[in-house]
Amino acid sequence: MxxxxxxxxxxxxxxxxxxxxxxxxxxxxxxxxxxxxxxxxxxxxxxxxxxxxxxxxxxxxxxxxxxAYRNLQDLGFSEAEVKSIASGYQVTDGPNDAGEMFQRPGRPSDxxxxxxxxxxxxxxxxxxxxxxxxxxxxxxxxxxxxxxxxxxxxxxxxxxxxxxxxxxxxxxxxxxxxxxxxxxxxxxxxxxxxxxxxxxxxxxxxxxxxxxxxxxxELERRHQLGLQVLLFLIVATGVFYAAKRRIWKDLH
The missing domain is CATH 1.10.760.10 (Cytochrome c-like domain)
Known part of the structure; x- marks a missing residue:
C-alpha cells in the first residue's frame, strides 16, 4: 500500500x-x-x-x-457517471450560517x-x-x-x-x-x-x-477553429482573386 x-x-x-x-x-x-x-x-x-x-x-x-469533474463529460462520461464520480469525494464548503466550514459530497461543478x-x-x-x-x-x-x-x-x-x-x-x-x-x-x-x-x-x-x-x-476546439479559419482564407482568396480579375480585365 x-x-x-x-x-x-x-x-x-x-x-x-x-x-x-x-x-x-x-x-x-x-x-x-x-x-x-x-x-x-x-x-x-x-x-x-x-x-x-x-x-x-x-x-x-x-x-x-x-x-472540474464536469469536464469529464468531454471524455465521454455521461452526466450520471460524472455526478457519481464527484459525489465520491468530500468537499470543504462554507461558511454556513454559523460561520463554520463544513463537508459535503462533491458536485460536477467542483x-x-x-x-x-x-x-x-x-x-x-x-x-x-x-x-x-x-x-x-x-x-x-x-x-x-x-x-x-x-x-x-x-x-x-x-x-x-x-x-x-x-x-x-x-x-x-x-x-x-x-x-x-x-x-x-x-x-x-x-x-x-x-x-x-x-x-x-x-x-x-x-x-x-x-x-x-x-x-x-480545448485542443480539439482549437484545431476545429484553425481548420475553419484555413477554409475561410482559402475561399476568401478565391473570391478576392476573381474580383481582381473582373475589375482589372479591361486593362490586360
Whole structure:
C-alpha cells in the first residue's frame, strides 16, 4: 500500500527534478499520439482508462486542481457517471450560517479535490516533499508527452557496470539513468472497466493521454477553429482573386 501511495509522488518529482548524475541521455521513443497534428483528437477510450489510472494510482498524492469533474463529460462520461464520480469525494464548503466550514459530497461543478488540505499536510505525509499538481504535467518539459510515457516504461535491471546507491533505480530514459523513483506502474495494477489488459505500456500510454487532455482540454476546439479559419482564407482568396480579375480585365 505504501508503495502504491509513494510511487505517484516520485513520478512527478522525477519529471521535474534534475538528473542525479551526469550521463548519456537516451531519447524518448516517439509515440504517434492521436492528439498531435492539425486534425488531432483525443482517444476517448484511452483517456477514460487514463483517468482510471490517475484516480486509482496517482490521486492519492497528486491533485488536478485546474480540472472540474464536469469536464469529464468531454471524455465521454455521461452526466450520471460524472455526478457519481464527484459525489465520491468530500468537499470543504462554507461558511454556513454559523460561520463554520463544513463537508459535503462533491458536485460536477467542483474542481478535483486535492488529496491534502494544505501544502504542509502534503509535505508531512510525503517525507517533506510536496507532491506537484498534475494539471499541466505534460507541459513540464519539452516533448513532455513522450518523456512522461518513456519514464514510466523505462525501468530495467541495471547493467553490470552501473552501480546503484541505496534507494536508486535504473531507468534508461532518465538523464543519468539513476533515479530515486521506484517503478510507478506494475502489470495488472488496475482493472480496466472495458476489459483492456493493464500492461505497463498500456497504463503509461493511457494516463499520458489523460494528462495531455487535462493540460489542453480545448485542443480539439482549437484545431476545429484553425481548420475553419484555413477554409475561410482559402475561399476568401478565391473570391478576392476573381474580383481582381473582373475589375482589372479591361486593362490586360
Amino acid at each position: 505504501l508503495k502504491k501511495v509513494l510511487a505517484p509522488l516520485a513520478l512527478a518529482l522525477a519529471i521535474s527534478a534534475p538528473a542525479f548524475a551526469a550521463g548519456d541521455v537516451t531519447p524518448a521513443p516517439k509515440v504517434k499520439w492521436s492528439f498531435h497534428g492539425l486534425f488531432g483528437t483525443f482517444d476517448r477510450p484511452a483517456a477514460q482508462r487514463g483517468f482510471q489510472v490517475y484516480k486509482e494510482v496517482c490521486a492519492a498524492c497528486h491533485g488536478l486542481h485546474l480540472v 474542481r478535483f479535490v486535492k488529496p491534502f488540505p494544505n501544502d504542509n499536510a502534503a509535505r508531512a505525509g510525503n517525507n517533506g516533499a510536496l507532491p506537484p499538481d498534475l494539471s499541466l504535467m505534460t507541459k513540464a518539459r519539452p516533448d513532455g508527452h513522450n518523456y512522461l510515457h518513456a519514464l514510466m516504461i523505462g525501468y530495467e535491471k541495471a547493467p553490470a557496470d552501473v552501480q546503484l546507491a541505496d534507494g536508486q533505480h535504473y531507468n534508461k530514459y532518465f538523464p543519468g539513468h539513476k533515479i530515486a523513483m521506484p517503478q510507478p506502474l506494475n502489470e495488472g495494477q488496475v482493472t480496466f472497466a472495458d476489459g483492456t489488459k493493464a500492461t505497463v505500456e498500456q497504463m503509461a500510454n493511457d494516463v499520458t493521454v489523460f494528462l495531455a487532455w487535462a493540460a489542453e482540454p
